[in-house]
Amino acid sequence: MKLSAARVxxxxxxxxxxxxxxxxxVVVDSADRSMIGRRWWLSGRRSRGTLGDPALDAAVAGAxxxxxxxxxSRGALSRDFEYRDGERAVTARVYLELHGPPARMVIxxxxxxxxxxxxxxxxxGMRVEVLDDRPEFASADRFPxxxxxxxxxxxxxxxxxxxxxxxxxxxxxxxHSFDYECLVRLLRMEAPPGYIGMIGSRRRVRATHEQLARxxxxxxxxxxxxxxxxxxxxxxxxxxxxxxxxxEIILFHAGGTGVPLVEKERVVExxxxxxxx
Amino acid sequence: xDEKEVMALLANLEEPAVLATIVSAKGSTPRKTGxxxxxxxxxxxxxxxxxxxxxxxxxxAAQDLFDGGPPTTVRVDLTDDFTSWSPxxxxxxxxxxxxxxxxxxxxxx
Numbered sequence: 001m002k003l004s005a006a007r008v009x010x011x012x013x014x015x016x017x018x019x020x021x022x023x024x025x026v027v028v029d030s031a032d033r034s035m036i037g038r039r040w041w042l043s044g045r046r047s048r049g050t051l052g053d054p055a056l057d058a059a060v061a062g063a064x065x066x067x068x069x070x071x072x073s074r075g076a077l078s079r080d081f082e083y084r085d086g087e088r089a090v091t092a093r094v095y096l097e098l099h100g101p102p103a104r105m106v107i108x109x110x111x112x113x114x115x116x117x118x119x120x121x122x123x124x125g126m127r128v129e130v131l132d133d134r135p136e137f138a139s140a141d142r143f144p145x146x147x148x149x150x151x152x153x154x155x156x157x158x159x160x161x162x163x164x165x166x167x168x169x170x171x172x173x174x175x176h177s178f179d180y181e182c183l184v185r186l187l188r189m190e191a192p193p194g195y196i197g198m199i200g201s202r203r204r205v206r207a208t209h210e211q212l213a214r215x216x217x218x219x220x221x222x223x224x225x226x227x228x229x230x231x232x233x234x235x236x237x238x239x240x241x242x243x244x245x246x247x248e249i250i251l252f253h254a255g256g257t258g259v260p261l262v263e264k265e266r267v268v269e270x271x272x273x274x275x276x277x
Numbered sequence: 278x279d280e281k282e283v284m285a286l287l288a289n290l291e292e293p294a295v296l297a298t299i300v301s302a303k304g305s306t307p308r309k310t311g312x313x314x315x316x317x318x319x320x321x322x323x324x325x326x327x328x329x330x331x332x333x334x335x336x337x338a339a340q341d342l343f344d345g346g347p348p349t350t351v352r353v354d355l356t357d358d359f360t361s362w363s364p365x366x367x368x369x370x371x372x373x374x375x376x377x378x379x380x381x382x383x384x385x386x
Contacts, residue, residue, distance in 0.1 A: 005296045006379040010288035013281075028300050028350055028374045037348035037376045076311030078301045078372070095300040095374060097311060 003039050003049035012099050015043050021073075021100040023064045027051050028078065029093035055083040056092055064096065070165040071194030072253070073100035102127050103166055105249075106193075108157060108182050109173035110137035110149070113199065116242035117170065118146045124246060126168070129161060133178075154178050158185060168195035168249055170229060176200075180208055187212075187221050195252055197229030197245060231258055283313050283324040287378055292317055295339040296378035297351075299326050304369030306355060307331075315378060318343055326373055331355055335373050343383075348376035 015022040022043040027035045035052030068075045075098040105121035110132035121128040122145035129148040132138035138151045171179040205227045230244035297314045307327035314324040316339040331353040338351045351373045
């Protein structure tokens with residue numbers, strides 16, 4: 001029996017429950033009309049169903065890792081796939097979805113910026129974890145929106161937090177040396193978090209990079225660190241800084257420009273011929 | 278209703294339903310690729326593909342599937358002239374794939 005949309009939805013929910021990444025596909029157009037509506041899913045090495053031709057299944061399975069970047073946890077798109085049916089090259093239009101565990105925001109340093117930042121991470125649908133070595137700061141009471149609050153040792157800060165490319169780590173510890181220790185560990189990971197941000201003044205950021213260079217890190221490594229973290233909004237308070245960091249994370253995923261829309265679109269200037277008149 | 282709730286309803290349907298999914302969108306559309314809507318014999322059960330006229334076209338087309346029609350793609354054009362005051366002035370075009378969500382609950386298969 002053909003795999004139905006309802007069955008696949010049940011499997012997706014199960015995968016999300018287990019924290020697994022799952023791709024789903026359905027043929028939405030094909031010269032062979034009987035293939036339209038055929039579907040398939042892939043999670044790790046397991047897959048079920050068929051798009052109606054094993055060659056098409058293989059083409060789609062091969063393409064999914066490059067269609068959805070590892071750092072993304074959600075995605076939806078349509079693509080035309082060419083595959084061989086005997087001697088003929090045929091094309092089918094396939095609609096694909098990625099469902100993965102929610103993106104995670106790991107905040108290192110449970111001080112005053114961490115409080116609004118944890119709330120915003122939660123509002124953005126992320127799983128939020130807050131880490132600090134001071135039990136009085138790393139307390140669940142201070143972070144009602146966080147999914148986990150951990151007391152850590154800065155000698156091994158990520159011992160209880162397995163990180164990967166889909167994670168966002170923001171370093172806002174109380175001390176330069178703690179941020180630095182975390183940074184070195186993150187950059188040495190085999191699959192470092194896709195988003196690494198560190199707060200700090202220009203002077204402090206420069207000092208950090210000088211130290212990284214002395215340790216043998218390349219400029220490419222340093223380029224992976226967003227420091228100072230956040231968009232230039234001009235804000236000062238913890239809430240304002242948290243907005244600027246959250247905004248940069250949205251930009252990172254959504255790929256906007258970060259400029260005010262009024263300047264990007266310039267509707268008055270373009271369509272009414274004036275300079276804002 | 279969020280995406281996960283629509284997914285949960287889809288996974289647990291007890292009546293025949295048609296699933297409508299935005300499979301591609303160009304320009305400015307109210308909902309993006311991946312948005313889903315479930316349509317029953319008597320109308321929308323859950324979710325939205327953007328509301329307004331565009332959604333009406335999809336709901337109308339879905340009735341064919343209850344009458345045995347094949348899965349198909351509905352092309353919704355929201356690029357009407359702005360001055361027409363039509364609700365379809367978002368400025369985009371979207372392709373909405375409609376199919377039987379749970380063929381096993383349709384009596385004829």
